[in-house]
Amino acid sequence: MTAVELIERKRDGGKLSNAEIGGLIKNYTSGSVNDYQMSAMLMAVYIHGLDRAELFAWTDAMLNSGDLLSLAAIAAPKIDKHSTGGVGDKVSIPLAPMVAACGIAVPMMSGRGLGHTGGTLDKLETIPGFTTNLDPDRFARILSDIGLVLGGQSETLVPADRKLYALRDATGTVSSIPLIASSIMSKKLAEDLDGLVLDVKVGEGAFMEDLNDAQKLTETLVDIGRAYELDVVALLTNMEEPLGREIGNANEIAESIAVLAGGGPDDLIEITYALGSEMLQLAGLAKDDEVARRALRTVVDSGAAMEKFAEVIEEQGGDPSVLEHPDRLPQAQFQEELPAPRSGYVTACDARKIGVAAMRLGAGRERNEDRIDPAVGLTILAKPGDQVEQGQPLARILYNDEARLSAVRPLLKEAFQIETIPVDRTPLILGEVRP
């Protein structure tokens, strides 16, 4: 079968065999199937979908396109957490040290920001000296030594995903459930995990804006896990408004440090503890939610979680003094506050608009090749449900470039809505899917 014959079959709504999908992904990874052939196939897959057998074959082909981690030598339960991405979502940063301090081995592989969503790697790299570029040996050694590692996706792991993701981004084929699910799960399956907790974001600021779509994606992710005998627990969480108050990079690290110190905003704390509880239960380190939350609270109160974060920063070349002196993180030169145009209740703080505004300030990437400014971003001072007086600041803009500030102001104004009557707040956790 030639690539063209496979494309024609999928174009007409037909099915591809395991061997055909395996060959296609292999030949695309090696370059003998061209980008322009693969993008035609991706569009046909986007429109017609993949059935369950095709989805498993596609995931398996991606998984086997490169090396696999082998973490068998590590005795502790290996659990990772993955978020589908949102605005202000820095949960991984306080969560990983907390659960590691409780005894989980956390081989966390994160991504970079693209578009309106931020990326954990970009945030971590604002810590002076900190590197996330770890080869598989060093990745495994750090995990083995301290039970926690915060790295990027290795070039040799799931190389098919790297190529496919860039192609999907340029060809309007990102938001396909089978393509998203196979991308996420192939990378997580390559990590040799004992369990995985997923945070599937839903709403304006997420890739999935619709709860039904998100539910379907979540079930697909858990289903793939089941096929590989990997326990996957997923929470569906609200991404209508940003998570926490800080949106950017260095300022999100500062907010993460606050959570590890026992403070931080309520919504960020709620998601961090909910996901941490699932991780501890999956690992068999807590028999129920109550016990798990108590364990998490204990490692925060004792300072063990903060100490674990200091350890991993030091192991990965960073300066742990930022934990006591967050002002040593990059700081923007200028600040400006956005005043409330009238008195009333904040009824909306649009996560997508906030995310785009932060990106345009320089905190994110419009294109893959863009460089970010680690210091700039936004601090949300009034969130939905808050009552505000006219002139009271809604947000603080942290900026280095006057021209970018001017471009962002109108967008930021649009992001906030103020009404005379408050609206009910939607719950933060919208659902869960268990194996």
Added chain:
Amino acid sequence: MTAVELIERKRDGGKLSNAEIGGLIKNYTSGSVNDYQMSAMLMAVYIHGLDRAELFAWTDAMLNSGDLLSLAAIAAPKIDKHSTGGVGDKVSIPLAPMVAACGIAVPMMSGRGLGHTGGTLDKLETIPGFTTNLDPDRFARILSDIGLVLGGQSETLVPADRKLYALRDATGTVSSIPLIASSIMSKKLAEDLDGLVLDVKVGEGAFMEDLNDAQKLTETLVDIGRAYELDVVALLTNMEEPLGREIGNANEIAESIAVLAGGGPDDLIEITYALGSEMLQLAGLAKDDEVARRALRTVVDSGAAMEKFAEVIEEQGGDPSVLEHPDRLPQAQFQEELPAPRSGYVTACDARKIGVAAMRLGAGRERNEDRIDPAVGLTILAKPGDQVEQGQPLARILYNDEARLSAVRPLLKEAFQIETIPVDRTPLILGEVRP
């Protein structure tokens, strides 16, 4: 609007504006939209289609991607004929000199063979010295001087089609009615014609195997012509079996010469005269079919049509002595006959299998970059309806390479079916569409 936004809209079944389609085709032609983005768009167009406004905009954008011929200085009515391509379809070669001898100016732009179908340019170039590579000035001058020119598509005419066609061929997006229709009509509209006669082939050996699809394509082609005030008449003709008896290149020229000399096989004569009659009527040179056919017969009988072919061969650098000595055309070194496996009636001679067999002998191209062997091909000795005795030859294989012969024999055997009871022959002309 970015290319990705346009792709996403079409992916979701939305409509593109004239300006958006114009920009897309322009940017693809210039290279600022990539092949992999265009192939995703083509797949979305293939699956969701284009509506009438989009189709006209797409055709117009293709037409305006390069230069346009200007033949205003030529007083005679300018009529071209275009075939969607088939096996053994050499109609253009006798037809063009016949109608030119009747007073039509024929600016014929033909293509090369690909896959199982042959190409008029490849056939013409078997005449020693004959060139089809004419720049627009020389093309117009020859037409002006002798009322007939047989050229290839100029590089500067409709460059978007050249790029798009190669991309469609590699990405499974060829057989889409709007993409086929815009490709054909943009090239024909660039020729500055007064009228166009289309031969839409239907059946196993054609791009359209289904009569309903072919009817829809034909109506689309005529509809585009109407929008540009170009009179287009289309015949739908049978391509279940090859047209004529010769399939190849030099041997098809020999068969074409036979038609100009007043001979040739019945089916080839029928199609040639039917299309010629339409051309003469479109040109206003004959008031009805009967008058038109009489005019065609007259220029054949008088030798004027053959003389016109000699003239154009000489103008385009070829050796017109082949008209009297067809044995001066390239000849294959070897021949072998395929014997009938049993006595009975030939009920099928599968055009696609015959076309693929000729291609594998070297008469056609599997890929665009393949070179053809001008001398090889097939002569069909028994066609559907013929009664044959066991051992009587069904076809003659003209070959230069023993290995290719062995690869072709089984395919050729499969192409013929012999039954004890004859089947009714399907008509050659299946329908017509008029403006």
